[in-house]
Amino acid sequence: MVKTTSDFQKMKSSREPIVMVTSYDAPGASLCEEAEVDTILVGDSLGMVVLGYESTVPVTIDDMVHHTKAVKRGARNTFIVTDMPFMTYHASLQETMAGARRLMQESGADALKLEGSGEVFVHTKALVDAGVPVVSHLGLTPQTVGVDGGYKVKGKSAAEQEQLLKDAKQAEKAGAFMLVLECVPEEAAKKVQASISIPVIGIGAGRYTDGQVLVYHDITGYYAGHTAKFVKQYTNISEPVQRALKEFKQEVKAGIFPAEEHVFQPLDKHVKLYGDK
Numbered sequence: 501m502v503k504t505t506s507d508f509q510k511m512k513s514s515r516e517p518i519v520m521v522t523s524y525d526a527p528g529a530s531l532c533e534e535a536e537v538d539t540i541l542v543g544d545s546l547g548m549v550v551l552g553y554e555s556t557v558p559v560t561i562d563d564m565v566h567h568t569k570a571v572k573r574g575a576r577n578t579f580i581v582t583d584m585p586f587m588t589y590h591a592s593l594q595e596t597m598a599g600a601r602r603l604m605q606e607s608g609a610d611a612l613k614l615e616g617s618g619e620v621f622v623h624t625k626a627l628v629d630a631g632v633p634v635v636s637h638l639g640l641t642p643q644t645v646g647v648d649g650g651y652k653v654k655g656k657s658a659a660e661q662e663q664l665l666k667d668a669k670q671a672e673k674a675g676a677f678m679l680v681l682e683c684v685p686e687e688a689a690k691k692v693q694a695s696i697s698i699p700v701i702g703i704g705a706g707r708y709t710d711g712q713v714l715v716y717h718d719i720t721g722y723y724a725g726h727t728a729k730f731v732k733q734y735t736n737i738s739e740p741v742q743r744a745l746k747e748f749k750q751e752v753k754a755g756i757f758p759a760e761e762h763v764f765q766p767l768d769k770h771v772k773l774y775g776d777k
Contacts, residue, residue: 502610503538503579505633505677511538511710512699518711520581520701521719524550524567526574528716533575540575541613541680541713542568544583545642549717556642559585561599568607581635581678582609586643589614589623596623600632613680615641617667621674628675636671638664639705640683653704655684661691668692668700680713681705683730704730 511518519537523529524546532540546567547553568582588599603609611633614620624634639654655664664684671679679700681689686706693700693709702709714731717723721736751757 502577505611508538508579508678508699509697512697518699518701520711520713522713522715523571523575524716526570529571529574529578532716533578537578538711539579539581540571542571542580542582542607542609543613543715544585545715549715549723555645557586557646559583561585561588561602564603565607568603568609572608579610580608581611581613582607583613583615589620593623593626596626597630600627600630604632611635611677613637615643617670621670624671624674624676634674634676635678635680636668636674636676637680637682638667638671639681642682651683653683653685655688661685661688664688665692665695668696672696672698681709704728 508518510516518539520539520541521532521535521537522541522543522545523532524542529540542564544556544559544564546563547556547559550567551559551563553559564582564585568580572580582603584596584599584603589596600612603612612627613635614624614627615637617638620636624636627634640651641648642651645651655661665688668679668681676698678698679692679696681692681700681702683704684692684706686708689700689702689705690708699710701711701713703713715723718727718731719734721733721738722741723738727733748757
């Protein structure tokens with residue numbers, strides 16, 4: 501049964517850690533659901549992880565709809581949070597509502613995630629008032645790294661920590677039911693977690709948040725890129741995948757594959773094809 505926003509609130513109250521995994525396709529989402537994770541995030545990080553972009557900026561509403569639909573098909577019984585992509589919630593409220601409507605109606609998302617503070621909270625409140633569950637995202641916000649000068653830990657100074665705490669309270673006041681806190685010192689995250697009533701999900705935010713999120717590809721080692729300090733890689737599936745691909749290439753070159761058992765014959769009574777059981 502799909503969890504609800506109330507379930508996450510109860511988990512915070514009972515101190516049951518919330519497990520979130522970022523996934524981008526049906527196979528990955530299906531494995532997440534089999535593992536009984538609490539929620540799946542379809543992050544616009546898909547731009548870098550699976551689409552080959554250098555940042556999240558080129559990701560569009562169409563991209564998010566496409567990938568969220570795939571994730572929903574793979575995990576029909578898991579709560580799905582979807583990112584609103586770059587510059588789709590920073591102009592008019594009308595534009596924000598139009599993008600949110602598409603994501604909620606076309607993709608099957610259960611909630612939307614918005615990065616940043618300030619005017620973003622005006623859009624957060626408008627969405628919540630319209631019936632859209634919203635997750636806020638503070639700390640390092642990947643959509644604004646161009647302005648910030650790169651991927652940096654946030655909340656190092658006392659002034660930054662004070663502002664982070666104010667923003668977290670504003671996110672709660674605007675109606676967000678959950679907060680993702682990325683790349684902040686552990687002590688700052690601890691203060692935020694204790695100061696607001698909504699669940700705080702950490703990524704690179706230490707041990708004292710209400711839950712943790714990592715990307716499927718980072719957890720499994722299914723990614724050739726840089727691995728951040730806060731990531732724990734639980735296995736490395738890239739190595740056996742690469743071995744399999746090399747073996748396939750060698751067998752084709754050598755004429756070993758396909759073998760007799762892989763070819764069709766005129767007298768075959770039953771041939772297993774795609775989808776056969």
